[in-house]
Amino acid sequence: MIKHRYLKKVATLELNADKCIGCGVCLDVCPHEVFEINSGKTWISDRDRCMECGACAQNCPVEALTVKVGVGCAAAIIQGKLKGTAPCCGGSEGDKSSCCGG
Amino acid sequence: MEKGPVARECSCSCNGDPQNSENRCCKPMPPAHAGENRTPWVIGAIETSTGKIPQVSTEYTPRDRFGAWKARWGIGRMDYKVPPGLYGVGNPDANSLVLVSANYKMSFDRLRSELKGLDLWILVLDTRGVNVWCAAGKGTFGTEELVHRISQVRLPEIVTHRALIVPQLGAPGVSAHKVLKLSGFRVLYGPVRAADVPAFIGRGLKATAAMREVRFDMRDRLVLAPFELVSTVKPALLLLAVLFLVNLIAGKEGFALSLVSHTLADFIPYLGAVLTGTVLTPLLLPYIPGPAFAWKGWLMGLLWAGVYVWFIASQASWTHGLFYLLILPPIASYLAMNFTGCSTYTSLSGVAKEMKFAVPAQLISAVGGIILWVGGLLLGF
Numbered sequence: 001m002i003k004h005r006y007l008k009k010v011a012t013l014e015l016n017a018d019k020c021i022g023c024g025v026c027l028d029v030c031p032h033e034v035f036e037i038n039s040g041k042t043w044i045s046d047r048d049r050c051m052e053c054g055a056c057a058q059n060c061p062v063e064a065l066t067v068k069v070g071v072g073c074a075a076a077i078i079q080g081k082l083k084g085t086a087p088c089c090g091g092s093e094g095d096k097s098s099c100c101g102g
Numbered sequence: 103m104e105k106g107p108v109a110r111e112c113s114c115s116c117n118g119d120p121q122n123s124e125n126r127c128c129k130p131m132p133p134a135h136a137g138e139n140r141t142p143w144v145i146g147a148i149e150t151s152t153g154k155i156p157q158v159s160t161e162y163t164p165r166d167r168f169g170a171w172k173a174r175w176g177i178g179r180m181d182y183k184v185p186p187g188l189y190g191v192g193n194p195d196a197n198s199l200v201l202v203s204a205n206y207k208m209s210f211d212r213l214r215s216e217l218k219g220l221d222l223w224i225l226v227l228d229t230r231g232v233n234v235w236c237a238a239g240k241g242t243f244g245t246e247e248l249v250h251r252i253s254q255v256r257l258p259e260i261v262t263h264r265a266l267i268v269p270q271l272g273a274p275g276v277s278a279h280k281v282l283k284l285s286g287f288r289v290l291y292g293p294v295r296a297a298d299v300p301a302f303i304g305r306g307l308k309a310t311a312a313m314r315e316v317r318f319d320m321r322d323r324l325v326l327a328p329f330e331l332v333s334t335v336k337p338a339l340l341l342l343a344v345l346f347l348v349n350l351i352a353g354k355e356g357f358a359l360s361l362v363s364h365t366l367a368d369f370i371p372y373l374g375a376v377l378t379g380t381v382l383t384p385l386l387l388p389y390i391p392g393p394a395f396a397w398k399g400w401l402m403g404l405l406w407a408g409v410y411v412w413f414i415a416s417q418a419s420w421t422h423g424l425f426y427l428l429i430l431p432p433i434a435s436y437l438a439m440n441f442t443g444c445s446t447y448t449s450l451s452g453v454a455k456e457m458k459f460a461v462p463a464q465l466i467s468a469v470g471g472i473i474l475w476v477g478g479l480l481l482g483f
Contacts, residue, residue, distance in 0.1 A: 004318055004445070007393050007452040028291045028309070029273035031316035032447060052449040053239065055273035069274070070450030071239055073443030074395070074457055077450075087450060 003049075011050035012068040017041060019064035026056035026065060141185070143214065148190040152256045157190045158224070162215035170208050174325055176332045182207045186228035188255040189214075192221035196262045199303065201292070202248065202272065204229040204237050213296040220300065223261065227251050238275030245277045249284045258286070267292040267299075267307070270314060318446045323384045326444040330380040334437065338376060342369055352479070371410045375430040378406045379437025384444070395448070396460030399438020403431035421478050428471030432464035 013034065022040040031053065036045040042064075044050075054069030070087055080087035142165065146157040173179040184205045191214060200223040203213050210226060227247050229237035237243035248268075252258070268276055270291045278289035293302045293313035302309055346365045383390065383399045390398040407430035411423040439460055442448040 004388055004447045005393055006448050007455055010451040010455050011449050012451055025278065028314065029270055031271065031294065031314070033311070033315060049447070050449060051447050052451060053274045055238075055270075058276065059273055059278050061279040068451065069239075071443065072445070072448030072450050072453045074439045074453050075443050077454060077457060087454075 005048070006051075006072075008048045011047050011052060012066075013044060013047055013050045013052065013056075014066045015042065015044050016064045016066075017043070019062045021062055021064075023061060025059045025061070029055040029059050031055070143211075144189075148194065150260050152259050155188050155190050155223075155260075157192075158214050160191060160214055160216075160218040162211060166207075166211045166215075170211065173208055175328045179329075180231060183231040184210045184226055186226045186251065188257065188260070189224045189226060190222075191217045191224060192219070194221045194223050196260065198222045198261065200225055200257065200261060200266050201299070202227060202266055202268045204232065204234040204243055204272075206231050206233045206237075209233045209296075213299070216296045216299055220303070225251060225255065225257065225266070234269050235271040235274075238272045241275050243272050244275035245280050245284070248276060248281055252285045252287060264288055265290055267302075269296075270294050270309070271316070316446045318387075320385060322446075323387060323444075326441075327381045327384055330384070330437065330441060330444065331376070334376050334380060338372070341372055345369055371407070371426055371430055372433065374406050374410060375403055375433040376437065378402045379434035380441070383434065383438040384441050387441075387445075394456040394460065395442050395445075395453075396435045396439040396456050396464070399441075400431045400435035400460075400463075402438070403434025406434065407431055419478075421474060425471050425474050425478070428467050428474065432467045432471075435460065436464050 020042050022037060022042055024037055024042065026042055027035045027037060032046075032049040032051060034044060034046050034050045035042050035056070037043075050067070051072055052067050052069055054067055057063075057065040057067050057069070073087065076087040079085075141156075142163075143159045143161075144156045145159045147154040148157050169182065173182045184207050186205050198221050201213065202225045203210055205226050205228055210224075213224065227237075227243055228251070229242045229247075232240070232242065234243055248266075252266075258264075264286050265288045266281075268278075268289050268291055271294055273291055276289060278291070281287060281289050290307055291309070292299060292307075293309050294316055295313070298309070298313045302313060342365065345368045346361070349361055349364045349368065379399050379402075383395075383402045386402070387398065390401060392398060392401070404427070407427045410430070411418075411426050415423065439453075439457065442453045
């Protein structure tokens with residue numbers, strides 16, 4: 001299977017190793033295998049694959065992870081710029097933006 | 103985070119408190135009785151201490167397939183919903199597992215059709231008809247709605263265990279440790295794909311690395327193309343009208359059949375650019391060099407423009423050729439850039455970075471093309 005690769009060195013994911021208790025929940029929720037665990041501590045093994053979905057930070061019980069969460073969607077960014085809001089794929093019922101497709 | 107689903111669905115303050123469930127506005131939605139044939143996938147009812155729970159079929163019918171097809175083309179997509187609440191598959195009891203899902207009908211159909219021969223509960227959250235991952239990103243598939251829904255359907259009275267299987271892609275919206283604190287239910291993250299649910303259960307609720315990873319195969323990319331294509335119909339019709347007017351004004355033939363054929367012939371390069379940006383580039387995504395989507399689209403657009411210019415070279419001037427080389431690639435580039443939102447691996451930081459360069463470049467190229475074209479019309483070069 002082909003591994004998709006996106007822009008390097010842009011992801012805002014950070015892990016505070018001092019806080020990490022090595023519970024491994026971030027490994028469970030990460031959709032792109034960004035983390036690995038080694039002798040009771042998690043480390044970021046492949047930051048460039050991070051898509052900033054925020055699942056890890058949301059589920060970290062000790063708040064050791066930080067990431068600037070957002071949608072990687074050009075249409076959403078354009079909409080946000082035009083409306084002066086944060087990039088978001090609509091959010092209301094009338095959402096017709098393409099970024100939240102099936 | 104705003105109060106969202108909870109606040110909007112129910113204006114009173116009882117938020118699913120079982121004591122107040124007689125209160126009119128907080129009565130659980132009656133999915134089984136939602137209409138004569140609006141829920142044909144409900145095939146029976148399961149008796150519980152809290153009343154009857156609708157039992158759903160595990161069959162994926164032609165009607166479901168047609169509904170999914172329509173949604174892919176953007177027809178009625180925003181109203182492709184299932185009433186939120188608790189459902190049963192097979193004959194679940196107090197010990198049966200509870201799966202959590204979104205109320206986008208395509209998500210729900212996919213899940214239930216993978217559960218043949220199993221006895222379990224499905225707790226459908228109100229995500230306003232949006233799939234799990236997108237709803238989790240927005241927070242509608244989230245801790246608050248999950249906790250609210252648990253108490254609203256009186257789940258603690260229906261099952262004796264205290265565990266929920268939440269799809270992994272719901273994790274951006276759900277805080278497992280907060281759900282535990284607020285509801286007493288432990289969240290177990292299930293596989294990414296519904297098809298892996300039976301295997302996940304079979305392995306004792308353990309996911310393999312493959313079950314945890316989001317893929318974006320050619321088929322995944324292809325099913326998203328129709329919706330992207332539909333979004334270009336309006337500007338395409340506008341362009342057709344413009345081309346028609348230009349031919350009408352500039353043409354010598356007056357209003358004749360050749361006018362229509364000229365307009366259509368003029369439309370071909372744009373149609374090609376649109377298809378390049380919305381279908382071809384997504385399809386060949388990992389094989390086109392360079393990581394940025396706008397770049398991939400531009401490259402493919404340039405390729406198409408080159409083919410087209412070469413094809414018409416004998417009967418067109420160099421300005422014509424240059425015009426197409428300037429105007430077509432940014433169209434494909436822009437559309438390919440918008441495909442970032444459909445992809446499963448682009449980050450906000452990454453898209454923002456590529457747009458910083460791509461959007462001005464697209465504008466300069468397109469405006470340059472238009473200036474050349476107008477200049478050609480006025481000065482006749």
